[in-house]
Amino acid sequence: MHLQDKVAVVTGAASGMGKSIAELYAKEGAKVIVSDLNFEGAKVVADGINESGGIATAVKTNVADLNDINTMIDTAVSEYGTLDILVNNAGIMDNMAPIGDVDDQKWDLIFDVNTKGVMRAIRKAIPIFLEKGKGVIVNIASTGGFSGAHAGAAYTASKHAVVGITKNTGFMYAQKGIRCNAIAPGATMTNIGSTMANVDEFGALRTKVTQGVIPRVGQPEEIAKVALFLASDESSFVNGAVIAADAGWTAGF
Numbered sequence: 001m002h003l004q005d006k007v008a009v010v011t012g013a014a015s016g017m018g019k020s021i022a023e024l025y026a027k028e029g030a031k032v033i034v035s036d037l038n039f040e041g042a043k044v045v046a047d048g049i050n051e052s053g054g055i056a057t058a059v060k061t062n063v064a065d066l067n068d069i070n071t072m073i074d075t076a077v078s079e080y081g082t083l084d085i086l087v088n089n090a091g092i093m094d095n096m097a098p099i100g101d102v103d104d105q106k107w108d109l110i111f112d113v114n115t116k117g118v119m120r121a122i123r124k125a126i127p128i129f130l131e132k133g134k135g136v137i138v139n140i141a142s143t144g145g146f147s148g149a150h151a152g153a154a155y156t157a158s159k160h161a162v163v164g165i166t167k168n169t170g171f172m173y174a175q176k177g178i179r180c181n182a183i184a185p186g187a188t189m190t191n192i193g194s195t196m197a198n199v200d201e202f203g204a205l206r207t208k209v210t211q212g213v214i215p216r217v218g219q220p221e222e223i224a225k226v227a228l229f230l231a232s233d234e235s236s237f238v239n240g241a242v243i244a245a246d247a248g249w250t251a252g253f
């Protein structure tokens, strides 16, 4: 087992990649805080882990809310004594709008969830990691974190910012035993499509140019395996990196 007795927090763990990551981490011996805005969904995942011999606790967290973020990390410490691994996975799509059609409210929501939530969770975890002299952060960015052609302006900018946070955090704490890496998944079979409403026709049509060359759609379990590698000591020399998991989609351009 690669994560024996480690304590992990996974945000957005009621569905998709977060659910797969929480389940795989638990299978590998970690005690997992299954955090999500959807508490019922998080509870189903945590119950499933506990029923199959793992250890997990569901926590209701809106990553856009500072108090919720603090409670999430505090719960890891109060339930399991510490924090070793933080996975910032919760995220929402925009409506593919190019910047000429961006709505301020939507922009703020996407940044609050996809970017500010990541900053706040890391900020809360850092003192724990510094005290231990050890800690791992895995951010779920996106191929939209380095390509301008995969979503609208708000999502693309929010994920570029996650890449920036990842590199800066990896660099800043490189000599403190803390590693911070990101995964940039390509199109993956999850429920994220349900967060898209009033899709912008022009923006969506433009993204079709690159969607046409997607080699295949991934499964959340394939992203979880990369997240396991990044959380474990197997990746001890990997820090500040962004690993694309996209079947080669972005390798060609």
Ligand SMILES: NC(=O)c1ccc[n+]([C@@H]2O[C@H](COP(=O)([O-])OP(=O)(O)OC[C@H]3O[C@@H](n4cnc5c(N)ncnc54)[C@H](O)[C@@H]3O)[C@@H](O)[C@H]2O)c1
Pocket (backbone or CB within 6 Å): 011, 012, 013, 014, 015, 016, 017, 018, 035, 036, 037, 038, 041, 061, 062, 063, 064, 089, 090, 091, 092, 093, 113, 140, 141, 142, 143, 184, 185, 186, 187, 188, 189, 190, 191, 192, 193, 220
């Ligand atoms: N699916 C893809 O093709 C794809 C590609 C690249 C990156 N991503 C990224 O992967 C991550 C996981 O998404 P997914 O595809 O598994 O989607 P998903 O919708 O299946 O799961 C996301 C989870 O996040 C939760 N969530 C949403 N808003 C939240 C909030 N404010 N606070 C806490 N939890 C919240 C949802 O309830 C849901 O359980 C996201 O950051 C997304 O941007 C997805």
